[in-house]
Amino acid sequence: MVDVEFRRDRIIIRYKGKKWDWILEPRYWRNTFIWTAVLIIVPIIFYFFYPALLNTLISANLYAAIAIPLALMTLGTGRINFGPNFFIGVGGYTAALLSVAYKWGPLLTFPLAILLTVVSALIFSPLVIIARGLYYVLLTLLLPLVFLEITFIYSDTFKGDVGLAGIKLLVDTGDVKLNFLLIAYISLFLMLLYLLIVNKTIKSRYGLIMAAINDDEEVAHGIGVNINLVKIISFVSAAAMIGVIGWFYAHYFGTFAGITYLPLTFLVKILLVIFIGGRAQVFGCVAGGYFIAFLEMILIGTLGDIQPFIFPLILFILLFALPEGLFGLYRKRRYREYLPTLHVRR
C-alpha cells in the first residue's frame, strides 16, 4: 500500500519499506528545474490561449529582474536602496536618446546603457559608505525623484511626461503576437540569468562576506573584510543589472518616459515584489514579481482609478503583519544551512 504524507516542506511517499522524499524547498535544484520548466512552458500556452496575458508575463519577469539585483545590492551594502528605479531611468534614457538621435538599434545602445549606469552608480556609490539608516533611505529615495524633475526641466531633451518615442524595437517580426512571445522569452531569459548570477554569488565566499557585512559591518571590517570595496562593487554591479532593465523597457515599448518609471508608484511595486518575496530572498523575488504583475492586471481591470492606492496599502500591511513575506511563509527556516541565506535587518 502506498502511503503519502504531506508535510510543510516535503512530500513523503512510503511503499513496502522504501521511502521517497520530495523536498519542496525551492533551493533544491529539482524544484528550481521544475519551476524553470513551468516558466518556459507558460508563454507558449498563453500565446495560443490567452495572448493578452503575454504582456503581464513580461512585466512579471521584468519586476523580478529588477528585484533580484536589488536583493544583491541590499545584502552587499547592508542597506535597502529605495531608489532602484533611478538606474532604470539612466539605462532607459541612455538607450532612448541614442536610439532616437542616431537611430541606433538595441545591440548598439546596450553597452552604452550599461556604461552610463555604471558611471552614475560609481558617482553615487559613496552613499553606501557615508550614509546609513534613514539617511540612506532618504537619499536613495530622492535620486529618482530628482531625475524625474530634471526630465521635466530639460523637456527639450527628455520630452517631459510625453517621453521619447521612435526607439528601435527589441523584436520586430511584423507579427505583434509573435513579438510579444519572443519578448516574453527574452525577458524570462534575462530574469533567469540574473537569478543564476545572483544565486551563485550569494552561495560563494563573496556571498558569505556580504552576509557578514549585512550583519555587522564594523565587526566585518575588524576581521579583515575591505567593507568599502565590497559595498561599492555590490552597489555598482547590481545597479548595472537594473540599468539593463531600463534599456529593455525602452526597446520593448519603443517609447520611454521617466514619468512611468521614476515616480513612487513604480517604486512601491518593486518594494512589494521584494517584501512579498520575503525581503531579499532571491527565489522569492520571482514569486513576488509574478504575484504583483498578475495582481496589478486584476486590479486595473476591477478597481480602475483607485488601483494605485491598493499597492501602498498592501505594502503597509506586509511590513507590519508579514515581515518575512508571503514567500517566507512557504520557505522553512533551516538552521543547518551550510551557506548563509539572504537576510536584511528590520
Next chain:
Amino acid sequence: MSALLQVKNIKKSFGGLMALRDISLEIRPGETVGLIGPNGAGKTTLVNVLCGSLSADGGEIELEGVNITKMKPYQRCHLGLSRTYQIPRPFPELTALMSVVTSALCGKRRINRGLEDAAAEASYYLEFVGLFSKRNILARDLTFFELRMLELARALATTPKILFVDEVMAGLNPGEANRAVHLIARAKEEFGLTIFWIEHVMAVLMEAAERIFVINFGEKIAEGTPEEIAENQQVIEAYLGPGWKGKAHG
C-alpha cells in the same frame, strides 16, 4: 627584544572630552600584558584606536616596525591584529561555523584560500573553543558564554600575532570564567600569541599577565609587574582601593 606593538603618545578626544592623553606603551612578542583602570578610564577607547575602529588624533602606532596609525581595521587585521569585544558582537544570521569561516577567509592573507579550506580551518578553531557541536547553530541562538567563545574562535581564525581581549570575564559565572582564562592561556601557547588583556577582575590579571598597564582619565598612571602594580599607591587610590587584596582572594 624588539617590540611587537609600540604605541607612542596616542591622543584621542571626543569633542571637549580628552579620552586618551599621550598614552605610550610597548608590548613584546609572546607577552601577556594587562590593562586595567576604572570605568570610563579609556580602556576600550584605547583598544578601538589600536584596532583602527577609531582614528587617533595624534601619536603613532607601530606593529613590528610598520606604522599602522593611518591604516584601516581590515589592513591592521591582515598584519596580525585581532580583537574580541566587551559585549559579544556575533553575526546573528550566520551559523557559528560560517562566522569563523568568514574570519578564516578574510583574516591574514593566504594564497589559494577557498571556502572549503576556510571551513576546514574554522572547524579546528571551533573545536578548540569547544563549539564544534554547535557549528550549525545560528549565532543569535547561542548562550552568552558560547558567544564569548565564538568571538575568541573568530578572532583566532584571522591568525593574529597580537590578540586584544576586551573584558572576557564580564557576564560569566566563576566556572565559565575559569574555562575562558584557561582557554586564552592555551591559545597563547598553541598559536604563539601575544595577548593584550583588558580586565576588571584583578585576580585574573595577577595570575595571567606578565606586565600590567594602568590608565585613569585617559592617562597612563602606572606600568609594571602585577606585584609592583599591587603595591603602587597611585593605583590603589585610583582603582584598586585599600584592602583590595582581601576582596580579590575572597
